Amino acid sequence: MLLIPCPWCGPREDDEFTFGGEADIPRPTDPDALTDEEWADYLFMRDNRRGRHREQWCHTAGCRRWFIVERDTATNQILGASTYDASP
Amino acid sequence: MSSPIPRRSPLGAIHSAETSPPAGRLIERPFLTHLNLRLDPHDAEALTAVRQIVGVQLPRTPNTTTVTDDLTVAWLGPDEWLLLDESHQSDALLVDLQAALTGHFASVVDTSAGQTVIRLSGPSTLDVLARGCALDLHPSVFPPGACAQTLLARAQALLIAVDDAPTIDITVRRSFAPYVAAWLEDSGRDFGFRFPTSDTA
Numbered sequence: 350m351l352l353i354p355c356p357w358c359g360p361r362e363d364d365e366f367t368f369g370g371e372a373d374i375p376r377p378t379d380p381d382a383l384t385d386e387e388w389a390d391y392l393f394m395r396d397n398r399r400g401r402h403r404e405q406w407c408h409t410a411g412c413r414r415w416f417i418v419e420r421d422t423a424t425n426q427i428l429g430a431s432t433y434d435a436s437p
Numbered sequence: 438m439s440s441p442i443p444r445r446s447p448l449g450a451i452h453s454a455e456t457s458p459p460a461g462r463l464i465e466r467p468f469l470t471h472l473n474l475r476l477d478p479h480d481a482e483a484l485t486a487v488r489q490i491v492g493v494q495l496p497r498t499p500n501t502t503t504v505t506d507d508l509t510v511a512w513l514g515p516d517e518w519l520l521l522d523e524s525h526q527s528d529a530l531l532v533d534l535q536a537a538l539t540g541h542f543a544s545v546v547d548t549s550a551g552q553t554v555i556r557l558s559g560p561s562t563l564d565v566l567a568r569g570c571a572l573d574l575h576p577s578v579f580p581p582g583a584c585a586q587t588l589l590a591r592a593q594a595l596l597i598a599v600d601d602a603p604t605i606d607i608t609v610r611r612s613f614a615p616y617v618a619a620w621l622e623d624s625g626r627d628f629g630f631r632f633p634t635s636d637t638a
Contacts, residue, residue: 357499357500357514357515358499358500358585358586359499359500361571361572361587362571364571364588364591365587365588410586410587410588410593411585411586411587412499412513412514412515412517412586413513413514413517414514414515
């Protein structure tokens with residue numbers, strides 16, 4: 350059981366959240382200009398890194414907002430959470 | 438003009454039988470007006486317009502409510518609120534808000550028919566809820582005026598602390614109401630809660 354700190358609602362059980370994958374993947378500004386390889390890379394390729402990982406979560410059963418959580422993928426330790434506005 | 442089709446609340450307006458000693462009671466609060474309000478919280482003009490209609494500021498602190506005589510405004514998100522109106526003025530509030538927010542990036546949706554409110558009250562209330570809800574609802578951290586959207590027995594619910602009896606209002610979707618009421622009955626049995634479920638109401 351993870352205790353995820355929603356930036357609005359505070360710490361809640363992970364039952365209330367939906368996982369949204371790796372964060373900080375910007376949508377290409379001009380998708381038509383991309384090759385198939387570049388588009389596939391945007392859509393499907395993720396780092397799957399061990400250690401500190403910035404990822405997206407949605408507080409589905411609560412305030413229904415998306416936000417960013419930093420989590421250590423090896424230990425499952427939650428290192429922090431932020432809104433998109435406050436994110437670098 | 439009366440409606441040609443009699444309206445029915447999801448739980449048939451259940452009322453619990455009095456218990457002795459009074460462990461607590463459960464009632465449905467049927468036919469409240471539920472309005473879901475969304476607007477840009479940076480739009481000062483819209484906030485002012487809403488305040489003039491509902492009489493109070495929209496709560497900006499997460500998981501809090503503001504309450505007037507017949508209206509409770511609950512925070513649902515940074516740009517989303519639920520208005521629970523007990524005045525039974527049918528569409529008046531909806532119409533007023535929609536008119537005031539025309540031209541603003543905002544929406545007002547009447548969800549009255551889609552959800553209902555179950556009120557649980559009495560000394561054992563928190564024990565009953567604790568069997569299906571992970572949140573700490575003790576008045577020291579969840580005082581009257583606090584609200585929280587969470588899972589109650591795996592059903593999405595909005596909990597509002599009404600007073601320190603304690604009384605908790607549970608807003609659930611219409612289709613979940615019979616399940617949640619049955620779960621509350623089951624959970625409350627050990628604490629002396631007794632009430633008819635929707636089947637027997």
